[in-house]
Amino acid sequence: MFGRNFPFFNSIGGFYPRENLDSKRPSGTGYTSKVRVRDKYHIVGFISSGTYGRVYKAIGKDGRKGEYAIKKFKPDKEGEIIQYTGxxxxxxxxxxxxxxxxxxxxxxxxxxxxxxxxxxMVFEYTEHDLLQIIHHHTQPQRHAIPAPMIKSILFQLLNGLLYLHTNWVLHRDLKPANILVTSSGAVRIGDLGLARLFYKPLNSLYSGDKVVVTIWYRAPELLMGSRHYTPAVDLWAVGCIFAELLSLRPIFKGEEAKMDSKKTVPFQRNQMMKIIDIMGLPRKETWPGLVSMPEFSQLQSLAMSRGYLNRQCNLEGWYQSCLKNNGYSQASTAGTPGAEGFDLLSRLLEYDPTKRISAREALEHPYFTTGTPVTANCFAGYEGKYPHRRVTQDDNDIRSGSLPGTKRSGLPDDSLMGRAAKRLKE
Structure with a gap:
């Protein structure tokens, strides 16, 4: 089903060389039993934790060169390994x-x-992610992310997304924290925990599953209650990421409404308001499928109560203000995303999912095919240095599960890290 030699799409001509990962990856990646992690990897320290478990940085042993990120899943009932449920x-x-x-x-x-x-799960190690890079540029005395870097990041992100969609995979949780970047400037789509296969004709992917996509990057059709996920939900998220790379803050930073005691999914009123403030009120004339959405009546009520009935799209005003506030040149030069950047952004943030630009179409957009050539290394020409990913070796921090900059899961101390930390102190 998945091609091993899928071409690295390059609409400009030629192919980018891929990094040599074959030396790290055994032929026919699969499950290895009767092998202890510590026999194959030296645990350097703890990176982060979440509802899934914990992630550690490691170095390969016995000829396995390179650095790795090891993701340890917790069982369904944490701390009850004897009664393990899967x-x-x-x-x-x-x-x-x-x-x-x-x-x-x-x-x-x-x-x-x-x-x-x-x-x-043992992954290649990536030193950075887009959330970290964006945060770095928000600090005092720092400047906006260079336009050529944004172009490279976006191109590589869309290139990976085209591969997923071509192989019938929806990511469903694209956000800056899940877009990884190696020290050599290669962009990797990470965290496929919410990814799903999709088919034509489309089957409902709801089936009692929790609503996916982090609220700030959630497509309007999902906010309107659609239960049929299409690749377009990932493209909306890419548009949100593009806007965040430009402005250094989420473009639609709403507050998520939580489920009630009856487990019914609420209408995300506040998030929809944030989108309407910039994109204007969606209308059935430009989005015919809108009237059949489960939350259409809620949208009508919101429009009436908030005075949104005549609200028009102001994305271009937002874009021009963003360029000015972040020091991008207003002229069409190598130092600005330009008019082509706005056109691509507007097509990614199209309300109607059937009209939203696809990954393949986006890669062929003039934003990439004109002006400064796209580089395979997104850091090319950038003289600044990004901080390394934080790795801790402190036992107390690990036990608390409350490390700054990580997800706070409250997981107990981990046997793998406990032994590693002891060796490091020795």
Whole structure:
């Protein structure tokens, strides 16, 4: 199903060389049992935690050169390994997909290890992610992200997304934290825990599944209650990421409404307001499918109560203000995303998912085919330095599960890290 030699799409001509990851990845990536993680990898420290479990930085042993990120999944009932009930659907999906996917702009899985009823996914290590890069540029005395860097990041992101969509995979959770960047400037789409296969004709992917896509990057059709996910939901998220790279803040920063006691999914009123403030009120004349959306009556009520009935799109005003405030040249030069950048952004943030630009169409857009050539290394020409990803070796921090800059899951101390931290102190 998934091609091993999928071409690295380049609308400008030629192909970008992919980094040599074959030395890290065993032939036929699969599950390895009767192998202990510590026998193959030296644990450097703890990176982050979340609802899925924990992530550690490691260095390969016995000829396995390079750095790795090891993702340890927690069982369904944390702390009850004896009564182990299995892995979540999210973990199973991620393992199944990552074992097959192979593309220079999708994170590379080295192997999966089963040890003492715990699952470890071993990935290539990436030093940065877009959230970290954006945060770096928001600090005092720092400037906006260079326009050529944004162009390279966006091109590589769309290139990886084209590969996923061509192979019938929806990511469903694209956001800056899930877009990884290597120290050599290669962009990788990461965290496929919410990814799903899709088909034509489309089947409903709802089926009681929780609503996906982090609220700030959630497409309007999902906010309107659509239960049929299409590749267009990922393209809306790319548009939000593009805008955030330009402005250094989320373009639609709404507050998520939580489920009530009856587990009914609420209308995300505040998030829809943030979108309407910039994009204007969606209308049935330009989005015919709008009237059939489950939350259409809620949208009408919102428009009446907030005075949105005559609200028009102001994305161009937002874009020009963003260029001015962040020091981008107003003229069409190498130092600005220009008019082509706005056109691409507006096509990514199209309300109607059937009209929204596809990954393939986006890669052929004049934003990429004119002006400064796209580079395979997004850091090319940039003289600044980004900080390394934080890795901690402190036992107390690990036990607390409350590290600054990480997801706070409250997970207990981990046996893998506990032994590693002890060795590091010795």
């Amino acid at each position: 892995l979540s659907q999210s973990a199973i999906r991620e393992m199944a997909l990552c074992s097959e996917l192979d593309h220079p702009n999708v994170v590379q899985l080295a192997e999966i290890i089963l040890e003492d009823k715990c699952i470890f």
